[in-house]
Every structure is written in C-alpha cells, then in structure tokens.
Amino acid sequence: MAETAYKRPLPRRRGMAGEFYDYCKKHELRFQRCTNCGTWRHVPRDMCAKCGSFAWEWAKSAGKGKVFSWTTAMQPMLPQFADLVPYSPVIIEMDEGVRLVTWLTDVPAEELRLGLPVEVVFDDVTPEVTLPKFKKSS
Ligand SMILES: [Zn+2]
Incomplete structure (x- = not known):
C-alpha cells in the first residue's frame, strides 16, 4: 500500500517509540523489560517504576493477551475515521502484564467482552509503518 493511500494518522517514530515501531516493522512485538x-x-520510558533501575532491554512478547477495556465510538473523533464508525479502540492486557491501546481486526463491537483472548497480528499500513493489532485467539 502506498504511503499516500493510508489516510489515518500514523504514530511518531522517534526515540524509544520509534524503536518499538521498528520492531513492529519486523513483525515482532517487543516491550521494555x-x-x-x-x-x-509500556509505554516506553527510561526508568522502571517498580525498582527505579535505568537498565532495560527490548524483550519479545509472546503476543497473547486479553481484552481489558474498550470504548465504541459512534461519532468519529477525526474525519479520517468516519468510514469505520462504529469502531472500538480496545485496551489489551498482555500476558506479560503490560497494556496497550490497539484495534481488533475480527471482532465487531457487539461481540466484544472482557477477558476475550486475543493474539497480535501485524498490519503493514504503509511501506514504513506497521501497526500491531489483535485478533481472537484460535
Ligand atoms: Zn525494575
């Protein structure tokens, strides 16, 4: 898909967030550990909130988690999302314990439920950007 074909906002890919998306580009979901x-x-930051250490690594996630929360938008927040209404941004709690805001690719809003098991899929939305999204675990 050409860069110009994707109309929705893209994430900033600088600093630690850029490193996160660089791994997504390789179809690897990694979080700081x-x-x-x-x-x-997650989200990326310098210091561990538990022990105060600045030592960390990009550790590979198993890619599995559960639906922690969601909201369903009946009005698009931005015009670029109008064709998706109603759409449901979800918060996934990964098995590793971190949470991220993302999309489910195969679950309509009326089928969403807390604790639904999901696994990561990678959506190459442009030649440069890959977004981690989720589908129902098989
Ligand atoms: Zn720590």
Missing part, C-alpha cells in the same frame, strides 16, 4: 527486576513496561 527491566533487566534488574524483570518487570515489563
């Missing part, structure tokens, strides 16, 4: 105490964290 403290190398002092082992605590996972």
Whole structure:
C-alpha cells in the first residue's frame, strides 16, 4: 500500500517509540523489560517504576493477551475515521502484564467482552509503518 493511500494518522517514530515501531516493522512485538527486576513496561520510558533501575532491554512478547477495556465510538473523533464508525479502540492486557491501546481486526463491537483472548497480528499500513493489532485467539 502506498504511503499516500493510508489516510489515518500514523504514530511518531522517534526515540524509544520509534524503536518499538521498528520492531513492529519486523513483525515482532517487543516491550521494555527491566533487566534488574524483570518487570515489563509500556509505554516506553527510561526508568522502571517498580525498582527505579535505568537498565532495560527490548524483550519479545509472546503476543497473547486479553481484552481489558474498550470504548465504541459512534461519532468519529477525526474525519479520517468516519468510514469505520462504529469502531472500538480496545485496551489489551498482555500476558506479560503490560497494556496497550490497539484495534481488533475480527471482532465487531457487539461481540466484544472482557477477558476475550486475543493474539497480535501485524498490519503493514504503509511501506514504513506497521501497526500491531489483535485478533481472537484460535
Ligand atoms: Zn525494575
């Protein structure tokens, strides 16, 4: 898909967030993990909130989690999302414990439920940007 064909906003790909999306581009979901105490964290940041360490690594997620929360938009927040209404941004709690805001690719709003098991899929929305989305676990 050409860069110009994708109309929705794209994430900033600088700093630690850029590193996160660089892994997504390789179809790897990685989160920061403290190398002092082992605590996972997301969104990316310098310091571990549990032990205060600045030592960390990009650790590969198993890619599995559960629906933690969602909202269903009946009015698009931006005109670029008008063709998707109604749409449901979801918060997934990964098995590693971190949460991220994302999309489900195969679950209509009326079928959403708390705890629904999901797994990551990668959507190459442009030649440069890949977004991690989720589908029902098989
Ligand atoms: Zn720590």
